Amino acid sequence: MTTDNKALVPVWTLATEAVTMADVLGDEGMTRARLAELRTVLAMLADSPIVTLEAHPLSKKSNRNGGIVLHAASPLAKQLSNLVTETAKSAPPTLNVAATGEVLYRMVVPAKVAAQVGKGLVNPMASKAVAGGVYSALRDSTGVVANATFVPVAGKAAVAGAATGSAATAGVAVASAGALTVAAPLVLMAIAVSASAYADHQRQKAIERITDLLEQLHDDNLDSERNELEACPDAIDKATSILLDQGRIGLSLGLDSSSHAISTAIAATRRRLKKWQAGLDSLPDGPVEVGALTKSFPGIDEEGGAFRAHLEIARLAIALKRRVLVLQAVEHAQQDTNNPFKSFIGSLRDDERGIDELESGISSVLLRLSTLELKRDGGFRIPAFTSGEVDHLLKAAYLLRALGDGINGGFQQADVAIEIERSGDGSLVVFPALAA
Incomplete structure (x- = not known):
């Protein structure tokens, strides 16, 4: 190199x-x-x-x-x-x-x-x-x-x-x-351009995963959510180019409508996060039956379940929101001719606090899910486990453990x-x- x-x-x-x-x-x-x-x-x-x-x-x-x-x-x-x-x-x-x-x-x-x-x-x-x-x-x-x-x-x-x-x-x-x-x-x-590139990298990864999941689910409502979010990057990309060239963002770019769609998705994510947290709190101590878990987290025991689709849509919305936050911070910094860098950091810190809390809440849910112990529905009974029950229980356990992978909270800055x-x-x- x-x-x-x-x-x-x-x-x-x-x-x-x-x-x-x-x-x-x-x-x-x-x-x-x-x-x-x-x-x-x-x-x-x-x-x-x-x-x-x-x-x-x-x-x-x-x-x-x-x-x-x-x-x-x-x-x-x-x-x-x-x-x-x-x-x-x-x-x-x-x-x-x-x-x-x-x-x-x-x-x-x-x-x-x-x-x-x-x-x-x-x-x-x-x-x-x-x-x-x-x-x-x-x-x-x-x-x-x-x-x-x-x-x-x-x-x-x-x-x-x-x-x-x-x-x-x-x-x-x-x-x-x-x-x-x-x-x-x-x-x-x-820093602003690299941060925007990082957020866009996260967006691309989320879109790839969402596409695979929705092909299995055939859920029109989730398709609609995905389509609205996927329509946003075009306006964001144009606004990024204009701001990085010191231009002014006009209404013709459609950034306002894109920002509204992202905010709507963020609100839906917050609502789902509350349901996930309540679902975890309602679970009993000790091993949890798979059926009880899927009531609060539909499809969590499957590779292409609804819970995972909701999770990827949340990640996509967060990534897009972070790109918008960078744009807002750069625009704010450009208006402060005395110290643009401090203005940039201050604007980011104020705006991203809520997104950080949302992302932290999702990571906490995933970490808690990844540490759950599972048992088959109905507890211990005669006859013993069938091979199908064993396979399903093992698969569900492995999928739960995998939810803990990639959680950024473990990285020291x-x-x-x-x-x-x-x-x-x-x-x-x-x-x-x-x-x-």
Whole structure:
């Protein structure tokens, strides 16, 4: 994915506000482990969010899906180019940071900042290969991860530039020694696009599962719910493109009707969640009969039951709602020219609290279901179990255990990496956040 393991990799330290602190990075090269340690120190000592940005030359494009494409004239692309251009003169002579070509930018957001942005938006993507594992950024470039030398850039130069402004401002300000590069709009836009990509990735997974389930159920009401939600991404995608290009969202996009459909689905999910919680509370202590469980959770003992369809529709609605929240937060931040990043975080925190609680409630229900013990209907009786009863009971038990898989509540918030691929023509692809 990148060049050989002896490459020198430039790394910028970016702040969202003007802060002055000890020059912990220095001028010498460092290992990835050392960079991670220093990043932790910076996150702890600084009052404002601080991220690092690396630039790796690409030998070939990745085969990852789920990224959002931005053209060369987009604000994020301009900000990256401006950062490189303005800081080139302060780079060590061994680096050519202003070189054109294909580049993998890797912005690492400390866990402290990722938690502020939102647990449902900047999360490590769970790995299917290893239980409890997460994908690692740059996983196809072992040499660079292990042995590349990271060289600080822009630590001791004074460059004119706007430190604040709307998200459209390609503002970069590099102050004297001990101060960090101020690039609030760049950090804001990178996190916003990656968060939107992550939410859309969740949406696509939910749609795939819903389609499979509804083909088995033949439920017209659920089909209608799915169709209304699937009609929403078109307006959301258009609004995302317009906002990322600093445009104004008009009524002609249909975002209002899409937002209404999503809110309706969220309300239905909250109602179903209350029923699920009440159903769990009504179950007796100890082993539970399958029949008693299916009264509150129809089809839970089947791979294509109604409960699982309701669950996937809830996940789809939540994913779409998170994309809308990102749009609202970006729009709000663009109106605050003094500190767009703080405005973005504040808006997200206020709006996503209810969605976080809803998602947490669903996860709690799934966890409780996954730990239930089952017994056959009627308890112990003569004659003994038939082979059909045994198969059904085992299948139901396995399906219950599987409900606990993939619950994100067990992940401890970690540093996350936002990968941005830049093509030779200046266009970008921003991917969902990965574990750093």
